[in-house]
Each structure stands twice: as structure tokens, then as C-alpha cells.
Amino acid sequence: MRKQVLFFFFLLSFIGVSAQMSSEKWKTDIKYLQTNLTNKHYNLFAYREQVLFDKDINMLISDCEKLSDFQIAVRIQQILSKQGDTHTKISWEKLIDNSKAIPLLYYYFKDGIYVTLTNSENKDVIGKKVVSINNYDIKTVTDSLSTLIAHENDAIVKARLPNLVSSIEILNYFGFAKDDTIKVKFQDGNNFIEKKLSASKILKSEKVTINPPQNTFVRENKKKIFEKKYFEKEKILYVLYNSCVSKEEPSFLTGKPEATNLPSFIDFQNDIFKIIDTNPVEKLVFDMRNNKGGSSKQGSKFIKQLAQNSNINKKGHLFVVLGRDTFSSAILNATDFEEETKAIFVGEETSGKPNHYGEIKDFELPNSKLILTYSTYYFVRTKKKNVNSLKPDYTIESTIEDHKNGIDPVFEFVKNYK
Numbered sequence: 147m148r149k150q151v152l153f154f155f156f157l158l159s160f161i162g163v164s165a166q167m168s169s170e171k172w173k174t175d176i177k178y179l180q181t182n183l184t185n186k187h188y189n190l191f192a193y194r195e196q197v198l199f200d201k202d203i204n205m206l207i208s209d210c211e212k213l214s215d216f217q218i219a220v221r222i223q224q225i226l227s228k229q230g231d232t233h234t235k236i237s238w239e240k241l242i243d244n245s246k247a248i249p250l251l252y253y254y255f256k257d258g259i260y261v262t263l264t265n266s267e268n269k270d271v272i273g274k275k276v277v278s279i280n281n282y283d284i285k286t287v288t289d290s291l292s293t294l295i296a297h298e299n300d301a302i303v304k305a306r307l308p309n310l311v312s313s314i315e316i317l318n319y320f321g322f323a324k325d326d327t328i329k330v331k332f333q334d335g336n337n338f339i340e341k342k343l344s345a346s347k348i349l350k351s352e353k354v355t356i357n358p359p360q361n362t363f364v365r366e367n368k369k370k371i372f373e374k375k376y377f378e379k380e381k382i383l384y385v386l387y388n389s390c391v392s393k394e395e396p397s398f399l400t401g402k403p404e405a406t407n408l409p410s411f412i413d414f415q416n417d418i419f420k421i422i423d424t425n426p427v428e429k430l431v432f433d434m435r436n437n438k439g440g441s442s443k444q445g446s447k448f449i450k451q452l453a454q455n456s457n458i459n460k461k462g463h464l465f466v467v468l469g470r471d472t473f474s475s476a477i478l479n480a481t482d483f484e485e486e487t488k489a490i491f492v493g494e495e496t497s498g499k500p501n502h503y504g505e506i507k508d509f510e511l512p513n514s515k516l517i518l519t520y521s522t523y524y525f526v527r528t529k530k531k532n533v534n535s536l537k538p539d540y541t542i543e544s545t546i547e548d549h550k551n552g553i554d555p556v557f558e559f560v561k562n563y564k
Contacts, residue, residue: 166214166215167215167513167514169210169211171513171514172210172215172218172513172514173207173210174512174513175511175512175513175514175516176203176206176207176210176218176222177207178511178512179203179222179236179511179518180200180203182509182518183234183518183520184196186507186509186520186522187231187234187520187521187522188503188505188521188522188523188524189503189524190229190231190234190520191229192230192231192503193229193230193231194228194229194230198228199225199228199229202225202228203225206218206221206222206225209221215241215514216241216242216243216315216319217319219236219238219240219241219514219516220238220294220316220319222236222238222516223235223236223238223294224293224294226296226518227293227294227295227296227297228296229296230296230297230298231296231503231520231521232295232296232298232302232473232497232498232502233474233502233503233504233506233519233520233521234296234503234518234519234520234521235296235518235519236511236516236517236518236519237516237517237518238294238516240516241516242313242315242316243315244347245345245347246313246314246315246326246345247312247313247314247345247347248312248314248328248330248343248344248345248346249264249265249267249268249312249343249346249347249348250263250264250268250271250312250330250343251263251264251308251309251312251348252276252308252311252312253308253549254304254307254308254470255543255544255545255546255548255549256543256544256545257275257545257546258275258276258284258546259275259276259284259288259308259311260273260274260275260276260546260549261273261274261276261332262355262356262549263348263353263354263355264348264354265346265348265349265352265353265354266352266354267346267352268341268343268354269354270339271330271332271339271341272354272355272356273356273546273550274332274333274334274339275332275333275334275546276311276330276331276332276333277331277332277333277338278330278331279311279317279322279323279328279329279330279331280317280322280323280328280329281329281331282322287311287317287320287322288303288307288311290320290322291307291310291311291316291320292307294310294316295307298497298498298499298534298535299495299496299497299499299534299535300495301469301470301494301495301496301497301535302470302473302497302498304470304497305470305471305473305497306497314326314328314345326344326345327342327343327344328342328343328344329341329342329343330343356549356550358549358550358551358552358553359551359552360552361552362552362553362554362557363375363384363386363554363557364386364433364435364436364554364556364557365552365554367386367388368388368436369388370386370388371388371389371391371392371408371409372385372386372387372388372389372392372409372411372414373385373386373388374386374414374417374418374421376421376425376427378425380429380561381425381426381427381428381429382427382428382429382430382431382557382560382561383418383421383422383425383427383429383430383431384431384433384557385418385430385431385432385433386433387432387433387434387437387445387476387479388434388436388437389437389438389439389440390437390439390440390441390442390444390445390474390475390476390479391408391440391441392408392409392410392411392412392414392444393408393409393410393411394410394411394412394444395411395440395441395443395444396408397439397440397441397475398440411444411448415444415448415451419451422455422457422458427457427458428463429462429463429464429465429560429563430452430458430463430464430465431465431466431467431556431557431560432464432465432466432467432483432489433466433467433556434466434467434468434469434472434476434479434480435467435468435469435470435471435472435493435494435556436469436471436472437471437472437473437476437479438471438472438473438474438476439473439474439475439476439477439498440474440475440476441475442475442476442478442479442482445475445476445478445479445482446478446479446482449479449482449483449486449487450482450486452464452487453486453487459487459488459489460488461488461490462490462563462564464487464488464489464490465489465490465491465492465560465563466480466483466489466490466491466492467491467492467493467556468480468491468492468493468494468495468496468536468538469493469494469496470494470495470496470497471497472496472497472498472536473496473497473498474498474502474504475504476496476498477496477498477499477500477502477527477536478525478527480496480500480536481500481527481528481536484536490539490540490563491536491537491538491539491540492538492539492540492542492556492559492560493538493541493542493556494538494541494542494543495535495536495537495538495541496535496536497535498535498536499533499534499535500527500528500533500536501524501525501526501527501528501533502524502525503521503523503524503525504521504523504524504525505521505522505523506519506520506521506522507519507520507522508520540559542555542556542559543555
């Protein structure tokens with residue numbers, strides 16, 4: 147019997163070892179990455195010199211024997227992030243074990259990081275502010291995790307970081323967790339709550355979210371590619387542009403099944419101009435706060451046509467909404483508005499720069515099969531130096547109370563602007 151038990155544990159150990167890729171294969175992958183990325187990227191060393199990049203790569207190669215697959219992939223991502231191009235990254239998230247995550251999703255509001263989604267077991271912390279994780283101040287945690295993101299500006303960290311904080315594996319990698327139980331401290335006004343949470347999934351049947359008494363137009367249509375609504379009472383035409391893709395310009399969806407169901411942007415823009423022609427539109431809002439990019443061509447053509455309308459293209463009548471998720475081609479369209487119109491910019495700073503690397507291509511590492519994306523072109527949209535983002539004329543950030551009450555402070559600003 148004892149021999150059978152020992153054999154069983156030996157078998158488990160063998161399975162565990164075989165699941166880990168050999169250090170030699172990793173070394174081959176890392177060298178392949180080093181050579182190909184250096185040769186293929188438009189200018190990998192624009193912000194950080196090659197000698198430092200090579201030093202980090204060589205150090206990782208020497209450490210391979212003592213690191214897990216996950217740790218190696220994270221180290222690669224940290225090295226790439228240092229080079230300062232947000233489009234250049236590795237698909238390290240594929241190695242995250244999603245079963246090792248605490249059941250909390252977060253969002254950065256104006257006044258801190260709050261829980262916006264959890265399960266029924268933890269409904270008492272929904273809408274609460276996160277103060278610390280395992281006795282580490284939340285800022286200490288987020289500062290460390292932000293090394294996984296090319297830190298071009300604060301906006302991109304706010305946009306991408308909340309998705310990482312719940313991962314026990316990531317917290318463990320940075321030394322903020324030692325086991326699968328995480329102690330989180332929350333704040334609710336003057337009161338504090340501490341809870342120990344273990345890894346578990348948020349089942350669809352047990353989801354708990356913040357349910358406001360009313361939905362904003364933006365939140366209600368966040369999953370749509372683009373949408374429009376004429377607010378008759380306010381005489382405001384609201385155009386929501388969540389992605390720079392369409393039937394005519396599928397962009398990154400080209401050849402994918404999703405491309406077959408894309409809406410027509412030509413039909414959409416024709417409807418917009420029809421509303422302008424047949425209604426007393428006093429203000430037009432073009433909202434790109436949730437737009438991560440695609441193809442800028444269709445947006446550029448639309449903006450040029452809109453600029454010809456003298457009733458809309460004048461100070462106080464045209465508003466462009468930017469945000470932390472405004473990125474890539476959406477940045478290019480934002481600069482089109484700057485150059486072609488008299489738009490007032492409102493919202494938050496963008497996660498992308500007006501001058502930025504793009505036109506993404508990718509290659510696969512031979513052994514791990516991880517995908518590395520890289521930039522092949524540099525877009526120049528301003529002559530100003532050291533511009534890390536597009537900043538709005540009026541900064542407007544949502545608070546947790548706005549979210550709880552179903553208020554869009556951007557719409558309120560536009561409505562009351564005189």
C-alpha cells in the first residue's frame with residue numbers, strides 16, 4: 147500500500163514537472179524574441195537604450211532555471227514595458243490561472259479604487275473603497291503591478307491595472323501574497339471593513355453589481371460599437387463611438403467571425419447628418435472615452451464632413467469626450483477634431499499619446515507559443531515635445547457617488563455649458 151502511495155505522489159510530481167517548459171526551451175524563446183523584436187520593431191530603443199534592454203534579457207536567461215513559466219512570462223512583460231511602447235507586449239496573461247483570483251472587480255474613480263462587481267457572498271463590500279491588500283497600502287500594490295504596463299501616462303495605468311489586482315498569482319509574484327487567502331481592507335465613509343477572501347469564480351447567477359436607479363446613455367450602450375441619440379429636451383445629439391471598426395473598416399477584426407456582424411458606419415453617419423438637418427441640434431457630443439482604436443480612416447472622413455457644418459462647428463456647440471480608454475486610432479481621430487474643428491474637449495486624459503507607435507504586427511515564440519505584438523510605424527500628430535497624452539480642456543472624472551446614482555458628469559457638464 148505504501149509503495150502505491152509513493153508511486154502516486156511520484157506520478158503527480160512527474161505530471162507537474164512535465165507541465166513546466168524546460169529552461170532550455172525558454173532560453174531559445176527569449177533569444178528569439180530579443181533578435182526578432184530588435185529587427186522588426188520600428189524603433190524599440192526610442193525611450194530606453196539597447197544596452198539596458200539586452201542586460202535585462204541576459205539576466206532573465208541566467209535566471210530561467212529557478213523560475214516558473216508564469217514568472218518568466220511576467221519578467222518578459224516587465225522588460226518590454228520598460229521600453230515604453232504600449233503596443234509592444236507579450237500575451238503573458240494566457241498563463242494566468244483564472245481559478246486563482248479573488249471574486250472582486252475594481253474601478254478607479256476620482257476618489258480611489260472601488261469594488262464594482264463581486265458575488266453574493268461578498269455583497270457587503272460592493273461599492274466600497276479598497277484601502278489595503280494583506281496590510282500593504284493599495285498604492286504600494288498598484289505601483290508594483292504597474293511595472294507590467296508601459297507607463298506612458300497615469301491614464302493607461304488606471305485603465306488596465308484594475309484587471310490585475312484580483313489575481314492571487316500576480317500578488318504572489320510581487321510578494322503581496324504568500325498563500326491563496328487574501329485579506330482586503332475596505333473603507334465606507336468613516337467605517338472600515340476587513341475581509342479574508344479565497345479564490346473563487348463570480349458565477350453569472352451570483353453576480354452583484356452597483357445598480358443605479360437609472361442608466362446613463364453611455365453605460366447602457368457600452369458594448370455597442372457606435373450609437374446615437376437625440377435628446378429633444380436638451381437639443382443635444384449624442385454620438386457614442388466605442389470602436390474604430392465597422393462593416394467598411396473591420397480593422398483588427400478582418401477575417402474573424404465577428405466581422406460579419408459589424409454595423410455600417412456609412413449608414414450611421416448618414417443618419418447623424420439627417421438628424422442634424424431635421425432637428426434643432428444646439429450641441430453635438432462625440433464620445434470616445436471607451437474607444438481603444440481600430441482604423442482611423444472612417445472617423446477622419448466623418449470629422450472633415452462635420453467640420454463643414456457651421457451651425458455645429460463653432461465654440462460651445464461641439465464637444466469631444468476623451469477618457470482613460472481612448473487609445474491608438476481613437477487618438478488620431480481626437481487630433482483630427484483638434485485640427486479640423488472648434489471642439490471643446492472634456493473628460494479625462496487619454497491613455498495613448500498623440501505621437502505614438504502603432505500599425506501592429508506580431509510573431510509567435512517557437513516553444514511557449516506566446517504571441518508578441520510590436521509596432522511598425524510612428525504616428526506624428528503634434529510638433530510639441532514630451533506630450534504624454536491628450537488632455538481635455540475640462541477635466542471631468544466620475545466619482546463613486548455618480549456611479550451609484552446613475553449620473554454622467556460629462557453629460558451634465560455639456561448640458562449646462564453656456
